[in-house]
Amino acid sequence: MTALDFGIVFPGQGTKHELMEQALLLHRAHPLVQQLFATFGALEVDDLDLHDTAVSQPVTYVLGIAAVESKLGSEVRLPLVFGHSLGELTAAVCAGIIDVHSGFQLALKRGRLCRDRGVHTPGAMVAVAAAGLDEIEWVRRRALASTPGVLEIAGINSGRQAVLSGDAAVVAKAVELAEEECLRTELLPISGAFHSPRMIAVLPMWRRAVAAVEFRAGHSPFLSTIDARSHTDPEEVRELLIRALLMPVRWRETLQAAREFEFTALLDAGPGQTLVKLARRDPIVPIEALEDYRPAG
Structure with missing residues (x-):
């Protein structure tokens, strides 16, 4: 070998x-x-x-x-x-x-x-880039407050980027809030809330x-x-x-x-x-x- x-x-x-x-x-x-x-x-x-x-x-x-x-x-x-x-x-x-x-x-x-x-429970995943992970957590919590459901940090890729995973409606709200904060988002080509409850x-x-x-x-x-x-x-x-x-x-x-x-x-x-x-x-x-x-x- x-x-x-x-x-x-x-x-x-x-x-x-x-x-x-x-x-x-x-x-x-x-x-x-x-x-x-x-x-x-x-x-x-x-x-x-x-x-x-x-x-x-x-x-x-x-x-x-x-x-x-x-x-x-x-x-x-x-x-x-x-x-x-x-x-x-x-x-x-x-x-x-x-x-x-x-x-x-x-x-x-x-x-x-x-x-x-x-198929049973549609979900989505989005990568969010920010100056720090605290900004991404700020977006996540506000998204959950306005659109109840599941939204978890599915992965931390760097000190400035994390992936959010959860119910499609909550992910959509998170994208909206992130863009209001001028944060960069990228929806992943995935139709499930992987790495989440x-x-x-x-x-x-x-x-x-x-x-x-x-x-x-x-x-x-x-x-x-x-x-x-x-x-x-x-x-x-x-x-x-x-x-x-x-x-x-x-x-x-x-x-x-x-x-x-x-x-x-x-x-x-x-x-x-x-x-x-x-x-x-x-x-x-x-x-x-x-x-x-x-x-x-």
Whole structure:
């Protein structure tokens, strides 16, 4: 198994569809991509409905794995791996804690559960950028005061950006209030209140799915974005992946924790370069695009 001096990070759902389509075409011959197409009865990229989270989640998972294996091979030892939201599952596979095919089945299950929950209780997610997180909390509380429902901080990506998740009407109110404050907002292409209490209804089904999969000691350090700590106990990783459906993504804290590990850089496996862009706005540790990586020799 080859040892490398850089870590790998994996994005969650939310990559622009055109970037996902490009990545699917690039990795079309990869066995896992072929399995993905067969699973959804797709012959061409256009046959995949990337607007459907039941499709886009496993697509994101598959493309992350395909990118790493295409660039680095299927057996690499890394100094660190972690992921954002869905990317936490991909990272657990890359770390050797879950086998790649079990990871694919979990990505399919997670996508279906999230889709079904969004249909039953429509939700939305929005990224809000401000001078500080206190401004985002000010918007969140006022939105809840005027439009009762659920609105939670689903992730803290930097000292100036967080993602809000909740009922569609409350998210819409938060966007309105944020824009009144001249804050920048970006609605995510997601139709559910992920990483919020709205996901509690599907948690038992997700727990059963994760419990059915074998978890083992990995070969690479795994850093969780749920508690911003490294884990070697496979059962701890199992429980974290279960809780991740409701818990916020502590991305900024996890990047700070990553500085304790020895690596020359972190590489964003994609699809897209979401994590590269986040690192440019809040340069705690350098993150580069895996697609731009050129191995020595």
